[in-house]
Amino acid sequence: MTSNSLWMDTLVMPAAGSLGGDAQCDVAVIGSGIAGISTAYELCKRGKSVMVIDRGRISGGMTSRTSAHLAPLCDDLVSEMTKIKGIEATRLFCESQAAAVDRIEAVQKQEAIDCDFRRLDGYLFQGRDMPADVIDQEMDAVRAVGAAVHRLVGVPFSGCEHRHVLRYPRQATFHPLKYLAGVAKACHDRGVQFFRDSPVDEVIEDGGGVLVKTARGRIVARHAVVATNSSISDRFAIHTKTAPYRTYVIAFAIPRGALPDALYWDTEEPYHYVRLQPGADKLDYLLVGGEDHKSGQADDAAERFARLEAWARELIPALGEETHRWSGQVLDTVDYAGFIGRDPGCKNIYIAMGDSGQGLTHGVAGAMLNTALIMGETHPWQELYEPGRVPLKAAKNFVMENSTAVKNFAEYIAPGEISSVDDLKRGQGAILRRGLDKIAAYRDERGELHLNSAACSHVGCHLHWNSFETCWDCPCHGSMFDIEGVPINAPAVGRLKRVD
Known part of the structure; x- marks a missing residue:
């Protein structure tokens, strides 16, 4: 992928080299985004020897293409998730996502990582020509699962003074690669080894352990965690329960103080999302994202960026010049929760995939869960994220998403x-x-x-x-x-x- 995000100037473990021969460790982590590096961090803190390996540069994948919203709710609306998973499972999901934000906050404090982390409010506001009952239904669902929410009227965008709004306190945001650079350093200081430019060909169980094969060597480990955005250890079954979507982001310069620092997203379909990132010389960056579509089903990025910019400039007249534009890919699951835990049919291979638009919190929650399982512990989230689960109430989503493959082969x-x-x-x-x-x-x-x-x-x-x-x-x-x-x-x- 050739576009460059706002985050990519920050290098994570720039001194990492490629794998050159055979190696051994307790846990091999395949993938160096937030899921992989967070997993390495949790494991090395528990005394495990860890190696992190990636096909490209460290943290050069989809984590570097996020908009970095840390919103511990369901990205597809809590009201939609409750229809499939029920109140109790949705409550547990929201709690796990909130715990992930808490963990990011704790780690950046403990490791003294300067990553612009801050707690702030999140605002879900009524989109253009969208009914207000979506806001009402969402408020009822969020309150039912026990999350904090307040109903308001108006957000600080032009022409949005009378839109119906939900305010969520204690959301958060940060600079994702500054954070990962700090976490990777903490891992390295505790003995974690990083290998870049080392594509993994195969991950197999072998003799009670795991063998990670590459063209340049092998890693023999007791366990492996596959954190490659989409699993490379499972060939087909889990992938039928996910669907890839491409999303687009533009960064603009904006005078500091022109917009209250918060997270904003609307109820349109596809929805728009907005956040600020600290800049320099009394200028900040405003990130505007959206215009999502099924991956591979459109090749009209210029038109989508034009629509994004028009939407943003109409609502936020203070916007300055564009500074960056990029795209990324999210992997939606049929029931909105990721697939995290022991790979079905395996004893020592674990996976973390299915971000559903919440890759940062899913990645950190997955690190906490997979670390507990590797340590032989039970965990309250393991059934919620069980990779082998069959979400029967999501059958409609399953059929709809898998129709893509049928049409594709035609x-x-x-x-x-x-x-x-x-x-x-x-x-x-x-x-x-x-x-x-x-x-x-x-x-x-x-x-x-x-x-x-x-x-x-x-x-x-x-x-x-x-x-x-x-x-x-x-x-x-x-x-x-x-x-x-x-x-x-x-x-x-x-x-x-x-x-x-």
Whole structure:
């Protein structure tokens, strides 16, 4: 992915090298986002020897593409979650997410991490032409699960003085990579080893332990935690219970004090979300996100960014120039809770996936839960996040999300998007049919062609071109590939088949 977020100038463990041979530890953590590094931190604090390994740079994945809202509620509305999971399970979910925010606050204090962490209010406000009863239903549901909420009228946006609003106290935000840089240093000081640019090919149980295989060596461990955004240890079953969505974010300069420091999000579909980040010279950054869509089902980023900017400038006239724009991918689950715990069918492999738009709190909650399970302890959240669960009340969501895969495979009988590679302009990617095969074709700025199979190396879904991020997206399960066909996001681990 080629866009750069506001956070990416901060490097996490810049001295980390690649794995060069075989190694041993108590726990191998695959993935170095907030889930992986938080897991390493919790485990090394409990006396375990830990190695963290990543296919790219440390914390260079989806954690570096977040908007960094720390909102300990259900991102898809508490009222929706209660319909599927009931009041008690939803209460436990909200408690676990709040505990994750508390843990971030505690860690940044204990380790003296300067990461702009602050507690603030969150505001859910009525969207344009949206009924007020959504606010009423959400307030009733939030109160039913015991979370603090207050009903108001108006938010400090132009034309929103009479919108119906819910205020949630003690939400939070921070700079995610400054935080992870501090946590990674604390891990390193306690003996945790980090390996970057070391793609993992396979994670298998072997002789009562776990074997992590890479092209450059192996890690033999007693346990492994797969924290790769989307699991690489499970081939198919869990992935049928998740769906990838792409989301877009723009950062603008804004005069300090022009907008109260808080989290804001509306009830539109797809919804918008807004937050501030401290800047310099009396200027801050305002992050505006939204315009989500199913991954691979649209290639119109420019139009989506234009709509985001128009929405933001209408509501917040004080906005200055744009400073950054980027996109990320969230992995929604059919019942809105992540899949965290022992990988079904395994004894010593654990997973953390399914952020459902709350990857930061899911990552930290997952670290707390998986650490307890590895230590042989029971935990009150383990049934809530059990990876093997079958959420029967989410059957409608299951069918709707998996219809993507059915439609996707039907694309193999459709014509190509171009009839010849000669039709490709520089910087353009498109699907070409050659006989029975579909080819993912890209012509770079030098005019060189890059031709690979259009079949995802995970389970064979038909890839789609993403012109904004200059990569190939899999609509089924969220894999991404660069122009050479090398996977840059799980669950795929194998490169695309090259085409002459």
